[in-house]
Amino acid sequence: MAVITYRQALHDTLREEMLADENVFLIGEEIGVFEGSYKITAGLLDEFGEKRVRDTPIAEEGFVGAAVGAAMLGLRPVVELMTINFSLLALDQIVNHAAKIYGMFGGQSNAPMVLRTPGGGGQQLGATHSQNIELYYAFVPGLKVVAPSTPADAKALLKASMADNDPVLFLENLALYNTKGEVPDEVAPAEIGKAGVVRPGSDITIIGYSRMANVATQVADQLQQDEGISAEVVDLRSLRPLDRETVVESVRKTGCAVIAEDDWLTYGVGAEIAASISDGAFDYLDAPVRRVAAAEVPLPYAKPLERAALPSAESLTTAVHQTLEAVGHRR
């Protein structure tokens, strides 16, 4: 067991899988000579050479599509999209092609590839570089979308994604790269499509993914310590497929839920979770399901405005208190 950063966990996993399978290659902007915008691929060009670590022109549609075509012939590309905002340039290749190759041709071909990309705001990068648009991909059958929140999950889910024979969008987050956590020496691939109860509790369920799953755990710990509130935290880990069972099972136990998401509220991931709770735990609810989500604005640059727009431990704590208050009136 070692304590390493989320960044290191990603780097180590890429390296291990490249050593294990020569069909694995990395492709993306600035991943080689520059060693990656966020240094996930540092050192890999020197170790594996240009064939396995391929710097591309700024041409997302072109190189993502090329990765799909290479995957159709059995290679296993891992694409780095510098941020999820830039994935929009490749939307046609991801949604209309990667996601359709297996189904549209009756299972004759498939696209075993991973699209690694960070989302996230809070870095004062302004409206076009701070979005959380994983929902666009989680909406599409044929894609798988995973969103690890810890270094250990990052490793286990990246292993699973790289072993999978379908295109997997692997959501990272700018705010997570420097976070640290314990990672076992031997990590087994995670099961895609499964959520996890990362903190057991009995009073309320908080559901999050990626950065907000960590915030949820911090808030739950604080509430336990300060007020004796027992909050259960569900980390979705996978946005497609979505593990509704684990969410609903928790809410049936606690009777109330708050969803913590970095994306926008209207039509967001939380809307689907809330609908699932309504589907599966309607009779168990003691309060309306609450969502803590980003304010619906193009994210401003100025720090006070950016801070006001994004979900935080404070806003989540407020929503938990208000939900438990509503429950108290009911019970």
Add this chain to the structure above:
Amino acid sequence: MAETATRSKPTSSGSKSRRGGTRSSGNRAQQTQERAALGSESPEQLRDYFKQMSLIRRFEERAAQGYTQAKVGGYCHLNLGEEATVVGLMSSLHKSDYLFTNYREHGYAIAKGIDPNRVMAELYGRTTGTSKGLGGSMHMFDTDVGLLGGYGIVGGQVPLATGAALAIDYRGGDQVVMCQMGDGTTNIGAFHESMNIAALWKLPVVFVVINNHLGMGTTVDMASAESELYKRAVAYRMHGERVDGNDVLAVNEASGRLVEHARKTGEPAMLEAVSYRMKGHSVVDPAKYRSSEDAQAARAADPVAAFRDQLLSAGVLDEDGASEIEQTVQADVDAAVAFADDSPHPDPSTLFDYTYATPVANDSRRLPADPVF
């Protein structure tokens, strides 16, 4: 091979075509001359080209008929008028070479080697179709003959084909990828990104632009600032050239040269084949936007009739031989229709069989009226 686009071939049938005189010629010397115009191809090969072109012509006519009978659904884009281009291109590929096409691909599927029965069955949406009935007219696929997809989104196949060439290069294989597209495709970003990548990384892919003068109802001149499309290769230091798409032999020669160069050197190239689309964009399009002169030119350029005349004039084929071929392909198409009609529809219970290649937990198998819980 030159780095830049240098050659210009005739843009349509007629003036400089290799095509010879009329079939009424009984003059021995003229027949010899006509034969010489057909180059060094064997009589068997020439007759086979004619047979393949005739097969595609009849097949597409029956596909249109199937559409009007509501046996074929969705969109249905035909290769009518492009038979010489299709056969010329496909004859230049090895079976192990890969082909990516757009959605106007029935003829390519047949000429690359798929049984017409399975092509028609795909149009009919049956389990015996090239994509088990899941793809339809625009999405034919067959690994065995190297057809790695017809694609319905304009230009979607161009990055994919480039990536397939990357995989060949990665593994050190000797296959070549051909990427077919229409004239309208040369204006989208994916085309330019892929041309750049293919040239930059020296990938064995031949980009073939079928310039049939029309992207749906928009003429090339309306859509492209440079309407001599092959010249776009210059920007990527790629060889580009134009060929008369109504001349099966010219297409085969140019395509074969570029394909073999790509095989030998790994360098990409671009070929523009100029042809005519005889009918509308798809079966339902009456093409009212076309001028009568243009429509007449398209009919006059009919490559199947012209090649038939050429073979008769050269003595490679006589009228009986031509009729026999035409009857054979008619029977093949009739058989394809019967095969398609007799084939089973996919069972609704198979709806979720092809969403994911690796089975996954919590995969939704919900039908529209099913509750989530």
